[in-house]
Amino acid sequence: MGTVRRIAGAAVAVALVPVFAGTAEASSPSETASVISDWNAVASATLLGDTGKAPQEIFIYLAFTHAAMYDAVVGIHPRYEPYRRHARAPRHASATAAAAAAGHKVLETYSPYAQAALDDALAGSLAEVPDGAAKTAGIAYGERVAQDLIDLRAHDGRYAPVQYTRAPAPGVWRPTPPAFAPMAVPWLGGVTPLLIRGVAQFAPPTPPKLTSRRYTRDFAEVKALGSATSTTRTAEQTATALFFSGNVGVQVNTALRDQAAVRGLDIVDAARMFAAVNMTTLDALIVTWQTKLDRAYWRPITAIQLATTDGNPATTADPAWTPLLTTPNYPDYVSGYNAVIAASSRALENVVGPRLNLTLISTAVPGTTRHYDNGAALRADVVNARIWLGIHFRTADTEARTLGLDVADWSSHHYFRPTSHR
Template sequence: MAVWPLVTGVVIAGSPVELGSSFAYASDSRAPANAVIVWDGNAQTAIWDIAAQQPQVQARSFAMVHGAVYDAVNAIAGTPYQPYLIAPAAKGTESTDAAVATAAFRVLTALFPAQQARLETQYDESLAAIPDSAAKQRGITVGAQAAAAMIAARRNDGAFGGQTWTVGTQPGQWRPTPPAFASDGAWVGDLKPFLIPRASMFRTSGPPSLTSRRYARDFNEVKTIGSATSTVRTADQTQAAIWWHDRHLAEWEIKRQLATTQGLNTLQAARMFAMVDLAEADATTACFNEKAAWSFWRPITAIQLADTDGNPETAADPDWTPLLVTPPHPDFTSGHTCFTAASMSALAYFFGRDDLPFSGYSAASGTTRYFRGFSQALAEVINARVWGGIHTRTADVQGAKIGGQVTAYMAGHYFRPKR
């Protein structure tokens, strides 16, 4: 039993996945690539490259795709793990490639009906690579049933609701920030979770008091190192801040990379992607619910209006701007650290170790960043949001704690081996 502690103190225990095992499914021996990885790339094209969904929206879409794919593949494998929603009837001779393609295609077309023609082309190409047979048709049926269950489960789940962030005028209260002065994504905090019983399950004690020393430490750190004109931030820290802020998330590449380098078979990849993506989705919802609960101002507002906070250890700078553009929602807690803590802790739980190396490229920074393991990546994103000037350290650390707690809940209740 391997135990991996998050930097935030959440401990998640897990047994290493048996990477040497394999399952003899109908089309796997002829497949040029793992269908789960292929359709994750297809999902990225639909979700981000074309629809341009923001991270808090992307999380729901990826979770729906991979939850359905997992249920289809798990059923064909004989249901060795707990189903997420259903276990369609299967004999074990069905084509898993056909099931994966069908499950992903059906969910994606439900999410993006305007892309149906393009998605049908990808789907037809996937099916054309599978020899016509009864196994292929049965795989299609299993995938369709898994997709139908997911689509039904997420109907009226609160997505794209009309909620808005509360705009305040008092010290500490959130208000829209430059340059766009936008307000977006409040509905995410009320989204029906995929795994946890309720979005407010992991409520924190909130941001530090404005007059506290901890608040002053947070304030002065982000003011100094997160400024657009900071003289103490290193070139590598600047690159890291931009790399982690890229809306084309490197986490997608990292998951596909690990599935490939670790030689995951179809079932293993389906389970890993489902665990990571559903944990990410719920961590994002929990985080946005937390944002709504505290409605705390962003560093740019706090620093420009510091003469109103009542803290003698802070000083206002009405011209201060951050390195990065501030997202259009409150500071506390950090959505990205919630998301990344969930993904990194889920990966560590799945593999049963923290020392797997990986990397990811960002076009925004023009750099590839390399990591020795999952906790190193999480530690860096906590710092990077401060280096970028868009979050306080406490918001980052508490966000990471929420992400780890969501994964811990998932590990105890979902995707477990059936005894």
Template sequence: MTRARTARRQGAAAAALLVLTVTPTAAAAHPPAEPPGDPGVVLSWNAIAWRTIGVEGEKPPPVAQLYLGMVSTAVYDAVVTAEDGGGASDVAAATAAHDVLVHWFPASRAALDADYDAWLGGVPDDEVRRNGQQVGADAAAALVAARADDGRDAPITLHRPEEPPAGMWVPTGTGEMQAPWLGFTEPLFVDSPEEFATDGPDPLESDEYAADLAEVAAMGSATSASRSAEQTDLALFWSDNPVRQYQDAMRERAVRQQMDIADTVRMFAAVNTAGADALITCWRVKYDTPFWRPVTGIQQADRDGNPATTADPAWTSLRPAPPYPDNPSGHGCVSSAVAETLEELYGRGQVDMEIRSNVTNTTRTYDDEETWLDEVTDARIWLGFHFRDAMDDSREIGRGVADAVVEDGFRPTVR
């Protein structure tokens, strides 16, 4: 429940964004060696990290973001140390990423070893390389040790009474709450999962709740007559996995902007740390105030005690909702953290992200955070996944976490 609420938009978007169709490229199985200090190794190992975590490891988006944050932190620490005279920074980066991934994803060790050995084979075997390997190994070991008892995979479940009261989340056909332990995990940077927590959803009897329910009932229905074809396309664009989308887009941005290795590792570390901590915060609020999804609220509106709502037992959303409570939006938390971090790093109107959706096979280009997040907000409502209040709360969380991460951890230095 936030004071500043985004505007409801049921008409066409005020300004169309550039939409391009591109062909996705797969990460090379054996990335070639780059010149010392070249950022290409960071991009290659980010792609390998996603393959290991999200594809082979089958981690769901919020959990994948946490692991990407940890890998990116180790790589950042390794490169910073190496750049200060500790050895080859590219070797340090590859070693740190490899060692962290092997530790937590031992089933992928053969592929990771093959990637690492193939890349390292193109680097001269000298003292600089060996020093870089040691720096990377030390950074990985320090990260793994620091996260040894961080709460991951703790046996936590979301309990519900036998007859849940109106407003309480219940599974909507896609399973019990996914990764409830995430909200109790030690954040990567912020002090606690509750530091930037919001105060939960609007009361069921409030005018705000009734307005939100009416909006999603009209715009998020599988058979909506109010949602235009363009709005449906935008909704489907943002039904893809945002964690993978943002990793892909950051790699493309780094190449296009010709970022050096220090700036590249800073971007990935800052963005992925903020994304991870925003989702940890998000999951804690979801757990503490498990609010029902629109599909439940609309079908059971006769139970909410609000005279301004009307039940529609046959209502269904455009797509099935993910298996966790409504408020705040997980997609909104990670998206706002990513967008705000990029604007903090590069300036307002300079996020410069070309984001591809494998659902619609299109790419959207965003220069400013506000346009990006406004579209994510509308899209998740138009999918029938969220009440607007859940999107507004998620933006508050993501921005708060991102500000703290960049201001106190990854602010660019003047060279």
């Protein structure tokens, strides 16, 4: 199953890159391209500061924000197909005003604690637009598009009363030390995706049996290289691991703002890039979380400490083993970080082409950056990093990578396409 999915995903990617390459076509001179990046930064700060939301929820509301902003912009400048059809935009409306109003509407709805700051941000964006009918029409249109999206997502499975109920057993996830916290946001996998048809469309294969050679290899690798006290892991491997140990949502969206600047994207192409990446990433994360809940595969710390229970004579227990990074409170299979990086980097490739010129920051190691010319190199580093951190088996990483690539390729084939007149 995994092989078939990889081949299919690769074929779609090759076919899509020329179609979804960026364009130099300009919008109206009065439009402010930076409004999309500005509201991405506002959304990121607002959602990070929302103490009522788990870290995984940030992906949901970033995707909603950019879906609304994208539709507001392409409703006025119809260069690409909208995510959802809305009432016709007023002629000569300002897309800058529409984008800002749409972003503001989504964020004030889902993070009302930040109302004052959001109002200030909106005022700042609208100050860039001359007063008049175009500005007024743009604001009204952006708010209407955002409300359409809010209404559409009213009963989408968020916060459903889903609980993790699997009893501890060999191979089955259970809360890990030191916090022994229950599974985070178990309802996330039941949220209706934005783009794909459903979770089952991209469900990964069954993880390796505990007595398989693949599991044995994965076990030995993470035990040797992922230990907090490993003498096998090199200094460079440790640096790579720690670089990819922070907030992946912040990492990806900071890179997108840099991409918009260095590529000189206009408001339409910027809206498309941010929407394609964030909406695709959310769908990949939804599939990932449902897989975690369904497969309930144990983490390396549990597997290594309790190896005497796995029925595999080739694994040796170490009751004192701990990982380089504290294990997150959700199952191993599949890796969320890898799914996010794979989906976001492939979605970006499908929008701007294979030459990424991508600069990433680390939120875990402040002041450090890494540059990638292509997505494959980035994805390879993240697969290895999560093993070297001691929190994932290799199979959880590679299958997450495949999942993210497949979701991105399918989504790019069905959404964000140039309109027929182009």
